[in-house]
Amino acid sequence: MSMGERGFIPIWPLPLAAALLLLVATHLALWLSIQAGHVPACVPYWEGCTSISRAARHGLGNHLFRLLVIPCAVLHGATWWVAGHWLRDDGGKAARRWMLALGLFSASALAIYATFLGTEGEVYGFLRRYGVTVYFGFGFLAQLLLMRRARVLRLMPPATLKAMAVLCLAMLGLGVGNVVAGALVADDALRDRVENALEWQLGLLLVGWHLLLARGWWRARFGLRLYREGEPL
Structure with a gap:
């Protein structure tokens, strides 16, 4: 379908906006927290001086982080909803439904995480931990399902799918590394x-995956076509 056709809405800006908004929110919150003295000045990707949550927990950084991440969660949910339509075909219905459910749960968890970040109490702490864990975990599973169906249906360039798969392998490696560090590193500060x-590295890989999805949808000229009373607008 031509991207210039009347009634055609390109969809690639959805994952692009979701990725860039998350990237801006985390780094803006980090910069504001460093300026206010809430966290030390460092490069957290290598030095690990602060977590994303701590960088966005205090002051103006917290308010702006929540202001940006909650609509970012909406964009994530919209991306997965559209992906469900993109993968609609006669086969693979179960995989598509699982992908859609996992993706929407992941987006909802991100919204919950952002909503309760900066609050105190055991319940709020549980909701924050639940939010970030489900966001990364369920989102990762949804990504695997999307790539599998896109490869089977040949909906994206193979090079783009390979790059997305490399990022997923890297994310899996970071997840395993996090578990190993928690189990084997005895020093609390070092751990x-x-x-x-x-x-931080996992978050950057996640942003990169969504940027590749945006590129794949742009290359595939994927979009939605609007109809009214059976006719294209």
Whole structure:
């Protein structure tokens, strides 16, 4: 379908906006927290001086982080909803439904995480941990299902799918590394720094995956076509 056709809406800006908004939110919150003295000045990707949550927990950084990440969660949900339509075909219905459910749960968890970040109490702490864990975990599973169906249906360039698969393997490696660090590193401070650095790296890989999805949809000229009373607008 031609991208210039009347009634055609390109969809690639959805994952692009979701990725860039998350990237801006985390780094803006980090910069504001460093300026306010809430966290030390460092490069968290390597030094692990702070977690994403701590960088966005205090002051103006917290308010702006929540202001940006909640609509970012909406964009994530919209991306997975559209992906469900993109993969609609006669086969693979179960995989598509699982992908859609996991993706929407992941987006909802991101919204919950952002909503309760900066609050105190055991319940709020549980909701924050639940939010970030489900966001990464369920989102990762949804990504695997999307790539599998896209490869079977040949909906994206093979090179783009290979790059997305490499990022998923890297994300899996970081997840395993986080578990290993928690189990084997005895020094609490060192373990925290390692886990913090892995969290920032994982977030960057997640942003990269969504950028590749946007590129794949752009290359495939995928979009939605609007109809009214059976006729294209």
